[in-house]
Amino acid sequence: MNKKISVSVAITVALIAMTVTFSITMIVAMQIFDNTVTSVNEKQSMYNKLAEIDKYVRANAYNTIDDATLNDYIAYGYMLGINDKNAKYYTEKEYSDLLAVQNGKLLGIGVDLIKDTATGYGRVIRVYSGSPAAELGIEVGSYITRIGETDTKNLTKDGMLTRLRGEDGTTVTITYLTRGTSEEKTVEVTHVGYTTPTxxxxxxxxxxxxxxxxxxxxxxxxxxxxxxxxxxxxxxxxxxxxxxxxxxxxxxxxxxxxxxxxxxxxxxxxxxxxxxxxxxxxxxxxxxxxxxxxxxxxxxxxxxxxxxxxxxxxxxxxxxxxxxxxxxxxxxxxxxxxxxxxxxxxxxxxxxxxxxxxxxxxxxxxxxxxxxxxxxxxxxxxxxxxxxxxxxxxxxxxxxxxxxxxxxxxxxxxxxxxxxxxxxxxxxxxxxxxxxxxxxxxxxxxxxxxxxxxxx
Missing domain, CATH: 3.90.226.10 (2-enoyl-CoA Hydratase; Chain A, domain 1)
Structure with missing residues (x-):
């Protein structure tokens, strides 16, 4: 008799445990489901809004839309909106250039620059030994006034650095002022490798x-x-x-x-x-x-x-x-x-x-x-x-x-x-x-x- 009671109790306890486990599992599953549905709904709302804007703009905009540029700016906007000031989007070219610089395939001319607040030009603050710039006699304190046909007053620091880079053997034309002089010099600089100590x-x-x-x-x-x-x-x-x-x-x-x-x-x-x-x-x-x-x-x-x-x-x-x-x-x-x-x-x-x-x-x-x-x-x-x-x-x-x-x-x-x-x-x-x-x-x-x- 005692044995039968013990078995019955064990079965009852097991059933209760199964019920509790099932209930907890269902509660957790429902929470996950609700969160997933909310996430899906939010994403669908985002996509719907973007589709609605796109439909209206394409039907009414006077200017021609460049889809590649549009996609890049959508991506830029997304990264700007995620509450992460250090998040970054790279276009295909920007990412390709980043890898090329890291791998040594894109080279500079051998200077470090700041954007000079007084003149707006790129001010040379360092010239690397053995670099193209050093070989041409460009000195610390010089001002790069043009890169190609672009006035450096219209470029950011990063913009100047980007325009000065190129593959080994390629050239870039720069115009610069040596410190203490008013005469500009225009030279063609050939990109070659050099050492950049830190x-x-x-x-x-x-x-x-x-x-x-x-x-x-x-x-x-x-x-x-x-x-x-x-x-x-x-x-x-x-x-x-x-x-x-x-x-x-x-x-x-x-x-x-x-x-x-x-x-x-x-x-x-x-x-x-x-x-x-x-x-x-x-x-x-x-x-x-x-x-x-x-x-x-x-x-x-x-x-x-x-x-x-x-x-x-x-x-x-x-x-x-x-x-x-x-x-x-x-x-x-x-x-x-x-x-x-x-x-x-x-x-x-x-x-x-x-x-x-x-x-x-x-x-x-x-x-x-x-x-x-x-x-x-x-x-x-x-x-x-x-x-x-x-x-x-x-x-x-x-x-x-x-x-x-x-x-x-x-x-x-x-x-x-x-x-x-x-x-x-x-x-x-x-x-x-x-x-x-x-x-x-x-x-x-x-x-x-x-x-x-x-x-x-």
């Missing part, structure tokens, strides 16, 4: 090491390692890293550079939309045991901000200059579409090893120093640059040469710093310190990209 270094006051990192590329870590070894071997007592106008680059490269300098710890996390976090990079126990200072400004962004934040958090570095741009997100590599175009979207937030995010806020500096009004860093030699002078004073304090009170009076030049990446006056992603950079050494002996993405 790290330059020299000593300051024969005491401190100055390292300019223009962007984080595929060879930056090896270049930085070489530069730091050369400087420490020469007996410098502190390191100043100039990240001004460094708009980022490869995140993996920045992590490798950070690992070279700081001790053991987590460098960066990725935080995804569901709240989960993943460690992106960690540093080992090896480090450079010297005081460090990072020079930053409003164009210091993304991977460069992570570099500065990590050196401050993990090595006690001081930040000098002005507040950084505030781009702390991670974008996926461009996804190629069936017609040859491509899209890229933000996939995660970038967090420092302290699990802090600087996206939208930027990094505040320890010593704020602004340049004189209507000037940019390229207007100054290192010995005259107020931000560099303050960095030297901070290095004096960190190494015990002087007190903080003594250093606070150095580099007091004030005004408005060049800020907000992407505005006129901002540098190309690989622009360096132009006129002052010629006095330093390049770390390209240990590597350098054959043609940088943002070099012209």
């Amino acid at each position: 790290v330059e270094y020299q000593t300051l006051n024969d005491t401190y090491g100055y390292v300019k990192i223009t962007q984080f590329g595929s060879t930056t870590a090896s270049e930085l390692d070489y530069a730091v070894n050369q400087l420490t071997g020469a007996g410098v007592t502190a390191l100043v890293f100039d990240l001004r106008d460094n708009e980022g680059g490869l995140l993996d490269s920045a992590n490798e550079c950070i690992d070279l300098l700081v001790g053991e710890g987590v460098i960066a996390y990725a935080e995804y939309s569901d709240g989960t976090r993943e460690i992106l990079a960690e540093s080992d126990e090896n480090k450079v045991d010297l005081p460090m200072i990072c020079l930053v400004n409003g164009n210091t962004a993304s991977s460069a901000e992570l570099f500065a934040a990590s050196l401050r958090d993990m090595a006690g570095a001081k930040l000098v200059g002005t507040k950084t741009y505030g781009k702390g997100t991670i974008q996926a590599a461009p996804q190629r579409l069936s017609d040859g175009s491509a899209v890229s979207v933000t996939v995660a937030r970038l967090l420092t090893g302290k699990e802090e995010c600087f996206d939208g806020t930027g990094l505040t500096v320890d010593q704020e120093v602004q340049l004189a009004e209507n000037t940019v860093m390229y207007d100054y030699a290192l010995a005259e640059d107020a931000q560099v002078l303050r960095a030297v004073s901070v290095a004096d304090t960190l190494t015990g040469v002087t007190t903080m009170e003594g250093s606070s009076n150095a580099g007091t030049q004030t005004g408005t710093d060049s800020s907000a990446a992407g505005e006129d006056g901002s540098s190309a992603a690989e622009s360096t310190d132009g006129e002052t950079g010629e006095t330093g050494d390049s770390a390209a002996a240990e590597g350098g990209d054959s043609s940088a993405d943002s070099a012209a």
Whole structure:
């Protein structure tokens, strides 16, 4: 009898469990179904609206519609409307050119440019050794006034860079003004390969090491390692890293550079939309045991901000200059579409090893120093640059040469710093310190990209 009761109870419990499971499954399934229906309905509504607009326009528009251009602008609009300021759509040509630049098939003429706010022309802030521009005698401080038949006043910085590129052996005609003269020169430049180092270094006051990192590329870590070894071997007592106008680059490269300098710890996390976090990079126990200072400004962004934040958090570095741009997100590599175009979207937030995010806020500096009004860093030699002078004073304090009170009076030049990446006056992603950079050494002996993405 007891056995029969036990079997009955077991059957009853099993039936109840099955019923509960079925009910829960149905509830979840209905929720998924409702969400799916809502999503389908929303998409159908979007497609219907677009079809309605298209039908009306084609029936009434006076001008002829170019369907290829229309499709590109629809795609641009979609990416602009997804609440992702870093999302990007590439037309078939833009994506093809991007790949060609990355693969070294599209070459510049060997200069870095900014859009000069005073003249509207393209101002040369760096000339790469061994490049076509260097061979023709184009100098830092020159102004490119025309590319082909196009006045550069009518072009953005990116527009100028694009027009200056071409395949190996092809030519481009440019017109330029040498600094201090009023006579324009027109030359035909032939595209050939050249080395574009991303790290330059020299000593300051024969005491401190100055390292300019223009962007984080595929060879930056090896270049930085070489530069730091050369400087420490020469007996410098502190390191100043100039990240001004460094708009980022490869995140993996920045992590490798950070690992070279700081001790053991987590460098960066990725935080995804569901709240989960993943460690992106960690540093080992090896480090450079010297005081460090990072020079930053409003164009210091993304991977460069992570570099500065990590050196401050993990090595006690001081930040000098002005507040950084505030781009702390991670974008996926461009996804190629069936017609040859491509899209890229933000996939995660970038967090420092302290699990802090600087996206939208930027990094505040320890010593704020602004340049004189209507000037940019390229207007100054290192010995005259107020931000560099303050960095030297901070290095004096960190190494015990002087007190903080003594250093606070150095580099007091004030005004408005060049800020907000992407505005006129901002540098190309690989622009360096132009006129002052010629006095330093390049770390390209240990590597350098054959043609940088943002070099012209």
